[in-house]
Amino acid sequence: MAETQSASKSSDPMEAMREMRDAYLGVMSKAMIDAVNTETYAQVTGAMLDGYLTAATPFREGLDKAMLQWLEQMSLPSRQEVVALAERFTNVELRLDDIDAKLDRIVSLVSERRTASKAAPATRPQAAASAVATSRVSRKTATKASAPVARRAKAAKSTSARKPGPRKG
């Protein structure tokens, strides 16, 4: 089987061509890698990039100016205005993420308090004392922005606690 394969391989003229091609490309590859690793290559590509930037800059500036005038005439926002708006959106997103983090912290503290009070009903005075201490710490660490949210959460909790439970019968 192997003999048949090698026989058909050796009789395939394309295989010999492929081997020659690969050998040639191997040599070319090494030569090119050496070429791109030289100072001359860095210098030439640097000069080409410089040339492109020099040629493109006045064209781009002219195009930007013309586009700005046209957008003004059409009462449309310029690119700079859209960019400024996008930056403001990102800032809003950052603030929202901060608020999200603070809310998560509040929820986690509330659930910790609940777990603590459920786990130790016999030692309620101690649990209550530690919960008060925790809420003091959280109030100290929370910023002004999160304080109303915490107050609302507390108010909602006390309201729900005051609600009468479902009556049986």
Add this chain to the structure above:
Amino acid sequence: MTQAAVFPETMSEIEEQWRTMSRVLTTKAAIAQTPKELVWALNKARLYRYIPVVPLEKRHAIPLLLVFALMNRPSILDLRRGHSFVEFMVSQGYDVYLLDWGVPGLEDAHLKMDDYILDYLPRAIRKVKLLSGAQEFSLLGWCIGAILTTAYAALRPDDGLRNLMLLTAPLDFSDPSKLTFARWTDEKYFDVERVLAVFGNMPGEMIDYGAKALRPIENYVVNYLKLWDNLDNPSVVESWHAMNTWVTDNIPMAGGAFRQLIVDLYRNNLLMKGEWIVRGERVDLKRLRASLLTVIAQGDHITPPCQSEAIISRIGSTDTDVHRVPGGHIGIMAGSAAHKQTWPYIDEWLGARSR
């Protein structure tokens, strides 16, 4: 068989091959197919959580966050079904998250590595901790992602980072003679300010050209001949198609971050010198205390091994490991041998430290 019968058969084979060639060159393969959900977003960044396939009681306790480079899509980590690092890690019981930096627009031209390290990364990590319920986590940074995760690990050592894995990490720029990029971006030849003044961000096409020009014959000739030679082999064709889809999906790099990469790192090697200042804080590698695995690609021409070796002696961690893999910058994680040489090693190393 007569000569007349052979001719049409050959013609139809050639026609079929042309059709295959045209399909893979003009269409996009279905990549990044492992099921995931979006769990957090900020500006262009997105945090995904992969849907677990292992029951909760059999999963590792420590979640894993993957952080890829800024100038390529992270889909290389989840290339195609049956050959995806993400799919492999999910099947091994990890709670896997992926931070996709997204495509920066003109409004993001000012974004620096400082922003990625101290704004985006900690916020994404907070979400990972919240969703996983774990106080500790593991990070895997690849290429520029390794720079960001290393700096984060040194700046915020008390955030709960237990394990840090760096893949082909370009951290040490002390020997420019071994770095072709360093030669090309030398201030004598490359005016980074002028480029950014014109483009805002570093265009993806220029980054792509830079990466391909390091091995011009391989990337511009041999790559296509490999496809041509294997047009009758569906498995090679599909693999080539998936890789080509990823390679041709170029994205720009935020101007501020690119400037830092060239000036602070390539030209001045500030990270290794211990002089890199990120938003007013010095990145002191001695403060990095997490367990560290660095995976080095022995045939890497983008990040030569010498760039990833020195980190081990500079950090404060006592649990360190270096894994050398034959292959290139991308091949070690997405090549045909990755599932034998790289992924099992990472799984074994991380599994022992994720309990």
